[in-house]
Amino acid sequence: NAGVMQNPRHLVRRRGQEARLRCSPMKGHSHVYWYRQLPEEGLKFMVYLQKENIIDESGMPKERFSAEFPKEGPSILRIQQVVRGDSAAYFCASSRRGTEQETQYFGPGTRLLVL
Amino acid sequence: KNEVEQSPQNLTAQEGEFITINCSYSVGISALHWLQQHPGGGIVSLFMLSSGKKKHGRLIATINIQEKHSSLHITASHPRDSAVYICAVRFNNDMRFGAGTRLTVKP
Numbered sequence: 001n002a003g004v005m006q007n008p009r010h011l012v013r014r015r016g017q018e019a020r021l022r023c024s025p026m027k028g029h030s031h032v033y034w035y036r037q038l039p040e041e042g043l044k045f046m047v048y049l050q051k052e053n054i055i056d057e058s059g060m061p062k063e064r065f066s067a068e069f070p071k072e073g074p075s076i077l078r079i080q081q082v083v084r085g086d087s088a089a090y091f092c093a094s095s096r097r098g099t100e101q102e103t104q105y106f107g108p109g110t111r112l113l114v115l
Numbered sequence: 116k117n118e119v120e121q122s123p124q125n126l127t128a129q130e131g132e133f134i135t136i137n138c139s140y141s142v143g144i145s146a147l148h149w150l151q152q153h154p155g156g157g158i159v160s161l162f163m164l165s166s167g168k169k170k171h172g173r174l175i176a177t178i179n180i181q182e183k184h185s186s187l188h189i190t191a192s193h194p195r196d197s198a199v200y201i202c203a204v205r206f207n208n209d210m211r212f213g214a215g216t217r218l219t220v221k222p
Contacts, residue, residue: 056209089156106150
């Protein structure tokens with residue numbers, strides 16, 4: 001049973017380009033969470049999605065960032081017109097039911113570097 | 116003030132020592148998680164607690180809901196336990212994370 005998959009593992013972009021980060025949850029999991037870890041900082045919640053729905057995006061920056069989790073395929077975190085401050089590790093996690101008392105399983109992360 | 120406070124920030128131990136990492140939180144929560152982040156950056160969920168105590172191998176996690184406090188213990192520590200240990204609390208739909216405790220276990 002494969003765990004949470006994220007790709008790419010490393011992504012380099014120049015300022016102004018777009019970054020697309022993908023997350024495939026564990027089999028049977030329909031809830032996905034995205035977190036960001038800035039250099040030398042702790043993890044911060046960004047967005048919580050269920051298939052075809054954004055449940056909570058209170059942690060997402062208001063501009064340039066968007067997320068989706070379509071009926072088929074992985075969840076995508078999209079960052080438009082990247083800036084140097086977007087350089088960070090982006091982790092996704094998944095859970096089966098999305099209940100509060102449930103373990104979240106983390107992917108290996110995507111390390112984004114903006115030049 | 117951060118909603119989730121961990122102590123200590125850094126911890127160095129000799130192999131075989133008993134380790135304790137503490138976590139205090141200030142919000143009402145439904146669950147508390149202990150995570151381990153390896154030097155390579157990957158994150159592993161160790162425990163999810165809503166009350167009492169859980170044990171897995173050499174790791175023990177406890178939580179006191181009334182005091183808003185949790186501890187992670189490692190018995191007979193080993194160099195492979197060297198990692199950053201992160202406390203996280205589930206608060207509505209999102210998770211709030213502590214800054215992490217960097218543990219180094221020397222042989």
